Amino acid sequence: MRAVREGQHVVVLGGGPGGYEAALVARRLGARVTVVEKQGLGGAAVLTDVVPSKTLIATAEWLTIAERAPDLGIRSGAGPAQVDLSAVNTRVLALAAAQSADIRARLEREGVEIVTGAGRLESKSRVVVSHDGRDVALDEADTVLVATGATPRTLPTAVPDGERILTWTQLYQLDALPERLIVVGSGVTGAEFAGAYRALGSEVVLVSSRDRVLPGEDEDAAELLEGVFRSRGMEVMSRSRAASAERTADGVAVTLADGRVVEGSHVLIAVGAVPSTSGLGLEEVGVALTPSGHVVVDKVSRTTVRGVYAAGDCTGVLPLASVAAQQGRIAMAHALGDAVEPLRLGTVAANIFTAPEIATVGYSEKQLQEQGLRYVTTTLPLARNPRAKMLGMRDGFVKLFAHPQGTVRGGVVVAPRASELIFPITLAVANRLTVHDVASAFTVYPSLSGSIGEGARVLHGQVRGQDG
Numbered sequence: 001m002r003a004v005r006e007g008q009h010v011v012v013l014g015g016g017p018g019g020y021e022a023a024l025v026a027r028r029l030g031a032r033v034t035v036v037e038k039q040g041l042g043g044a045a046v047l048t049d050v051v052p053s054k055t056l057i058a059t060a061e062w063l064t065i066a067e068r069a070p071d072l073g074i075r076s077g078a079g080p081a082q083v084d085l086s087a088v089n090t091r092v093l094a095l096a097a098a099q100s101a102d103i104r105a106r107l108e109r110e111g112v113e114i115v116t117g118a119g120r121l122e123s124k125s126r127v128v129v130s131h132d133g134r135d136v137a138l139d140e141a142d143t144v145l146v147a148t149g150a151t152p153r154t155l156p157t158a159v160p161d162g163e164r165i166l167t168w169t170q171l172y173q174l175d176a177l178p179e180r181l182i183v184v185g186s187g188v189t190g191a192e193f194a195g196a197y198r199a200l201g202s203e204v205v206l207v208s209s210r211d212r213v214l215p216g217e218d219e220d221a222a223e224l225l226e227g228v229f230r231s232r233g234m235e236v237m238s239r240s241r242a243a244s245a246e247r248t249a250d251g252v253a254v255t256l257a258d259g260r261v262v263e264g265s266h267v268l269i270a271v272g273a274v275p276s277t278s279g280l281g282l283e284e285v286g287v288a289l290t291p292s293g294h295v296v297v298d299k300v301s302r303t304t305v306r307g308v309y310a311a312g313d314c315t316g317v318l319p320l321a322s323v324a325a326q327q328g329r330i331a332m333a334h335a336l337g338d339a340v341e342p343l344r345l346g347t348v349a350a351n352i353f354t355a356p357e358i359a360t361v362g363y364s365e366k367q368l369q370e371q372g373l374r375y376v377t378t379t380l381p382l383a384r385n386p387r388a389k390m391l392g393m394r395d396g397f398v399k400l401f402a403h404p405q406g407t408v409r410g411g412v413v414v415a416p417r418a419s420e421l422i423f424p425i426t427l428a429v430a431n432r433l434t435v436h437d438v439a440s441a442f443t444v445y446p447s448l449s450g451s452i453g454e455g456a457r458v459l460h461g462q463v464r465g466q467d468g
């Protein structure tokens with residue numbers, strides 16, 4: 001990287017992954033950088049979303065592993081492990097605060113100016129920050145990056161009260177495990193929390209308006225997970241739309257659209273997120289928004305106004321911290337005249353942190369089918385993998401997709417720590433490796449990644465068969 005436009009002033013609205021990663025790149029390129037943040041550095045990703053949820057899930061993961069102990073010959077006289085939710089949440093919040101402090105320290109070290117308050121655009125180059133009832137105008141900006149994220153979507157008929165009717169940001173205030181948690185919404189967030197609280201020891205009812213959990217994800221993976229959920233004693237209510245939630249004398253009652261009522265001690269509303277784009281002055285300066293309120297951006301994060309860029313969940317491109325960070329980096333490279341590689345969503349690796357985890361990269365089978373693309377595929381159940389047998393793992397699989405001429409097009413890994421196992425497939429997809437390339441690389445014996453090598457060998461056979 002080189003300092004391309006020394007002395008330029010970049011103002012970043014929002015200190016989440018979209019904003020702080022961009023700020024670091026802009027500093028490296030020699031710009032003067034101001035980050036405006038109203039809540040805390042690291043953004044929702046660090047303070048309420050990714051870091052807290054994955055820290056909570058780390059505790060749940062330990063309990064899930066412990067479930068396999070009897071199969072591995074371990075006898076514990078003390079009965080099942082108990083969770084002290086108050087201690088878990090104290091750890092979660094401390095970890096999030098420490099991570100936020102680390103990010104602040106890093107930005108300060110790099111010479112980024114941090115301004116506390118809510119920023120808004122008065123013109124395309126003039127940002128005003130409100131804090132403690134006062135408005136302060138920042139120095140004129142050459143470039144503005146909007147990275148204001150999103151907040152949980154709520155229903156007017158199920159207003160969160162922070163005690164019994166909760167959004168995911170409020171879960172960490174609970175000091176005792178919910179006896180019976182109703183989770184409304186079976187997308188990624190709903191599925192992750194439903195699985196985690198079940199493992200922690202709550203009774204869980206998952207209310208899904210769709211036919212099965214995780215709509216839009218690989219069907220085999222979603223079906224497997226739903227089976228695992230049920231086998232762990234979770235009640236999964238499919239084709240059940242929640243209409244409202246109210247408090248009762250000692251808990252909550254969720255009324256479904258068909259009139260049925262589900263009772264529980266707490267309800268988590270996990271029905272998506274709304275972009276934080278109102279009141280920022282965006283439309284007033286000419287920045288186009290979609291009907292859902294997301295900022296319209298192109299593959300180099302430009303909005304419809306020259307000099308104003310946007311990154312992350314406020315754009316609705318793909319709500320992942322890794323994508324937000326990449327959009328922010330690309331925006332700064334473009335704005336400051338460095339080499340730019342447009343965003344390539346086809347190589348994004350994503351993971352659902354359930355037990356087992358579901359990791360995906362590249363084309364999904366649905367996309368291949370819908371786009372009429374030719375492909376070969378193979379699925380290897382985890383239960384046949386020798387390492388998985390030794391570890392007592394049964395539920396999961398490795399699925400690979402390749403072009404009939406051999407290029408790896410995508411993959412799905414359903415396994416404990418699939419988030420780690422997906423990386424070789426990501427490398428293959430990103431670098432257009434062939435199944436032959438993957439098949440000819442060594443894997444450790446015995447290892448879970450052996451199934452990736454094995455899958456590539458199976459496909460290599462099919463590809464050669466087609467060539468012949």
Ligand SMILES: Cc1cc2nc3c(=O)[nH]c(=O)nc-3n(C[C@H](O)[C@H](O)[C@H](O)COP(=O)(O)OP(=O)(O)OC[C@H]3O[C@@H](n4cnc5c(N)ncnc54)[C@H](O)[C@@H]3O)c2cc1C
Nearest residue numbers: 014016017018038039043044045119149312313319320321
């Ligand atoms: C429960 C949950 C779990 C998740 N887990 C994962 C995961 O495991 N992996 C993953 O990749 N993604 C995960 N995500 C998605 C991830 O959290 C988001 O994609 C990511 O936070 C987006 O980053 P961002 O920078 O766009 O926004 P955010 O992280 O939301 O940061 C935006 C920041 O802007 C600030 N802000 C808003 N308006 C203003 C203003 N006017 N002035 C100043 N500051 C402002 C906010 O205070 C906030 O700090 C999860 C999401 C949820 C809900």
